[in-house]
Each structure stands twice: as structure tokens, then as C-alpha cells.
Amino acid sequence: MCKRPVFFCPSGKRCSAIFASMALIKDIYNESFYSSLASIIKKVKPGFKPADFLKQAMSPAFRTMEWKERMAHTTQVLHGFLPADFGQAMDEIRTIISQLRKEGTNGGLEYIFFADYIPRYGLDDYKTSVKAMESVTQFISCEFAVRAFLIRYPEKMNAQMLAWSKHKERTVRRLSTEGFRPRLPWAIAVPALKKDPSPILPVLENLKADTCEIVRRSVANNLNDIAKDHPSVVLSIFKKWKGHSPETDAIIRHGSRTLLKQGHSEILDHFGLSAKNISVGQFTIHTPKVKTGGDLQFSFLLHNKNKSTTTIRLEYVIGYLRANGSHGKKVFKISEKPYPGGFEGIVSKQHSFRIITTKTFYPGLQLLSLQVNGKDMAQGTFNLTT
Secondary structure (H helix, E strand, C coil): CCCCCECCCCCCCEHHHHHCCCCCHHHHCCHHHHHHHHHHHHHHCCCCCHHHHHHHHCCCCHHHCCHHHHHHHHHHHHHCCCCCCHHHHHHHHHHHHHHHHHCCCCCCHHHHHHHHHHHHHHCCCHHHHHHHHHHHCCCCCCCCHHHHHHHHCHHHHHHHHHHHCCCCCHHHHHHHHHCCCCCCCCCCCCHHHHHCCCCCHHHHHHHCCCCCHHHHHHHHHHHHHHHHHCHHHHHHHHHHHCCCCHHHHHHHHHHCHHHHHCCCHHHHHHCCCCCCCEEEEEEEECCCEEECCCEEEEEEEEEECCCCCEEEEEEEEEEEECCCCCEEEEEEEEEEEEECCCCEEEEEEEEECCCECCECCCCEEEEEEEEECCEEEEEEEEEEEC
């Protein structure tokens, strides 16, 4: 089965489950995890001392580290217990991974340090690193690791990504497109790909009808990235791929999400999303004052004045107040579905201002607007209070 991975799990395992009960993602690294990992290493590495490993992993500075720092810290601690020679170290990492698999573990976000090891200590050894990424990504995705090599060895890696797109293993095929994304979240940027995505296109062409959903969704993610800088390139691909297969049409739909949020006229036409004869009325913000941690609530009357059934995409845009007094807009989808001719009804929605670690809310005047098939239909304001 080719289930969609969550975060970096090429196996399809839901990595989020391992920290669903934890307050913060960084807590996937803890004393229990390191003890378990040390017991695995001891089984395959003679002379390994779990107590020493645990002491270094749980250093005094550990508790002050955030997730990325803890991941890098884990990589560095492991490095101290492996051979100085990169090739030999990777042989031992493969053996550790093999033992993990024997004991029922097949990937998971907490093991991303195995991928991190490759660019951190093998960037100068291209040949060994390529083989290592091809192997390790079948346990935990190397989509982050490959970025440094795309920057250091662009011509070689462009060719390698194309070769990987034909690999028998789905996780390697996924690496060829996910790691090749111009704007991969949480990863280092590859400016050359943002400027010129042409090296990526043959890979996407190879994978547009891949048998595995996680690979096809990665193709869509890549196209969505490209669309942010080169919408005309993506629209040209969509025209070429349209109707190739239901799976490819699904790639086009998922890869269009940024263009749809931007109300790009050509992509709206592509999906037959017209705002003609559709109106919005009675737009009401029921919570003109929203406390941080609470919910914004609003509603509006939607009227399809067309005689025939019409597909309507409903979105709302929040203009979040920034620290400098300007507003940063973000689009949220309400729904996209067919409405019968003459439909008239109230649509209600709420938006949470629950406090999260990845977003800072600034109290004051916030903006709200409605989009119907990409067209602004109503606007309003509300105040966010502490």
C-alpha cells in the first residue's frame, strides 16, 4: 500500500502519532527514546556503552534545545560513537536501521537524524553519500538531506534525481520529487531551483502517473511550489496533463491550491469556477471582539442565481495584524462543492485564535473578507484582544 506519509515517514506510518500526546514536537527526543536507541545499537555494535551514550545525549544543555537543535544534537552524539571514516559510519548506520526493522520499527520523525548525518558528515564524499541517501530514505526520508547536495553538486544531482524518479522503490521515487521542491518547508532553500525549475520538470513528467499516491502527492506539492514563482510554467503543464488519467487530474487539482487561493483567472477557468450570477449578502461578524484563545464567528447568505447547478469554492481571508502595523493575509478554504440552481442559504464559519507556538497574534484591528470562486465578495473587520 502507498499511504501518504505524515512529516517524513516514507513507510506511510503516521509520525504524528508518536508525539500526539506530547505538548511539543521536540519532546520526541527524551531519555526513554535515547535508552531504547542505545539498546538497539548495543545489539549490533561490539563495545558500545549505552550509559555513555545516554549521558551525552541527555547533556545539561539538552532541556533548553528546540526540536531542530535536539535533532542535530542527536546526530552529533551518534557521530562520536561511529567510525571517523564516513563510509564505515554509514555501514554501521545501515546495520542499526536493519536492527530497528527487525524489532518492528520502520521510520518515524524521531529517526530523522540518520538522514541528517549524511550532509553533516558526508558532503565532501558525493559517491558514498548518494548511495547512503538512496538506502536511508527507504527508512526515513532524506528530503532534507539531499538539499545540500543539490546546492554543492547541481549538475550531478539533477541527473541523479532524474535517475531516482525511475527507481523501483516508491520511497526513492518520492525523494526524487519531494527533495527537488523549490520551496520545501523546514528545509534549506535551493535558490537555483526557485529561479529556474526546468531541471525538475522531467522528474515530474516521469512520476505524473506513478502507481503510488505518496509519490503523486509529492509531484503535486512540487508543482504548487513552482507555481509560486512561475505560474505560467505550471499552467502549461496542467494543459498538457489534463485528462491523462484520474490520478493525474488529482495531481493538477492538488498542485493548483496556491493559484486557486490567489484567485488566478486562468486556473479558475481551468476548473470552471466562475463567480457569474453568484452573490453574497447579510455578511455578519458575530464576534466583533475576539479574545486571544477564542473563536471568530461569522456568517453570510449565499445565493446561486444561475438556473443550473454550479460548483462554488468558498474561502475567507484573514488579514492578521503584524507587529509593524501592516496586515499579512492568509486564505482559508470553507468548501468547494456543487450548489443547485437557485440555491439560497446561510453559511456559518468559525476560526480559532487558539495560541500556538508557530504563530504570534498581535492584538488590534484584524481584517476579514470572503472569496467566492476567487472573487472578493464582502469585507469586514474585528478586534483581537488579549
